[in-house]
Amino acid sequence: MNKLQKRAWYELAGVVAAVIIAATGLTVLVHVNAKGIIGLVTFTAAFLIAGLVSYIGNIRTYAQFDEREKKIYNKAFALAAGAFIFCTCFISFCIFFIAGGKSLIPVYVPPAIFLASLFTAQFVHSTAILTQHAWEQADGQ
Amino acid sequence: MGSDRLSNQIRRLRLDNGQMTQQQLADRVGVTRQTIIAIEAGKYAPSLPLAFRIAQTFGVPIEQVFQYDNEKP
Numbered sequence: 001m002n003k004l005q006k007r008a009w010y011e012l013a014g015v016v017a018a019v020i021i022a023a024t025g026l027t028v029l030v031h032v033n034a035k036g037i038i039g040l041v042t043f044t045a046a047f048l049i050a051g052l053v054s055y056i057g058n059i060r061t062y063a064q065f066d067e068r069e070k071k072i073y074n075k076a077f078a079l080a081a082g083a084f085i086f087c088t089c090f091i092s093f094c095i096f097f098i099a100g101g102k103s104l105i106p107v108y109v110p111p112a113i114f115l116a117s118l119f120t121a122q123f124v125h126s127t128a129i130l131t132q133h134a135w136e137q138a139d140g141q
Numbered sequence: 142m143g144s145d146r147l148s149n150q151i152r153r154l155r156l157d158n159g160q161m162t163q164q165q166l167a168d169r170v171g172v173t174r175q176t177i178i179a180i181e182a183g184k185y186a187p188s189l190p191l192a193f194r195i196a197q198t199f200g201v202p203i204e205q206v207f208q209y210d211n212e213k214p
Binding site: 002003066067068069133136 | 171172173174175176179184185187188191
């Protein structure tokens with residue numbers, strides 16, 4: 001297993017952990033009806049920590065990839081970006097079509113849509129990397 | 142990512158150069174062993190700089206390592 005595959009598994013594990021933590025956190029925040037500075041600080045801190053860990057990990061690993069691994073990684077990133085846009089649009093419009101244009105939705109739904117799209121994109125990214133490697137191996141390496 | 146029209150002689154050149162392993166070639170040209178495997182199998186077409194580095198490693202012109210078949214459609 002090379003660095004890119006290890007990175008993909010690491011990200012996949014990170015996605016699962018992040019989903020559990022974020023879902024728990026969002027549930028708690030909704031339950032205590034957090035708003036104003038408490039909600040803002042909590043979300044900002046969570047995103048800063050998650051983003052920083054992911055960014056540092058990516059930069060350090062990406063620099064060690066060779067040209068083929070960078071191609072695989074970038075292709076997976078493009079797929080993930082597409083998945084993020086599709087997921088955001090799809091869920092948003094689904095809500096519109098299901099609930100109707102004049103209905104009201106709880107305020108935690110928009111951040112939940114964003115988080116769901118983010119996690120879907122990350123999942124697609126990791127899966128795309130691992131799938132490309134699997135295809136190569138299946139082709140008779 | 143691969144190229145059906147690009148063939149190569151890397152495997153033969155490795156064997157002709159003292160049974161050089163894929164790992165040794167990978168280390169010399171600065172890529173992973175998986176990338177050398179993919180290039181040898183024709184699953185990945187290397188960049189021009191990498192192709193030149195591979196040719197330089199074997200001490201032969203690049204056209205002796207890689208052949209482009211322009212007969213096929």
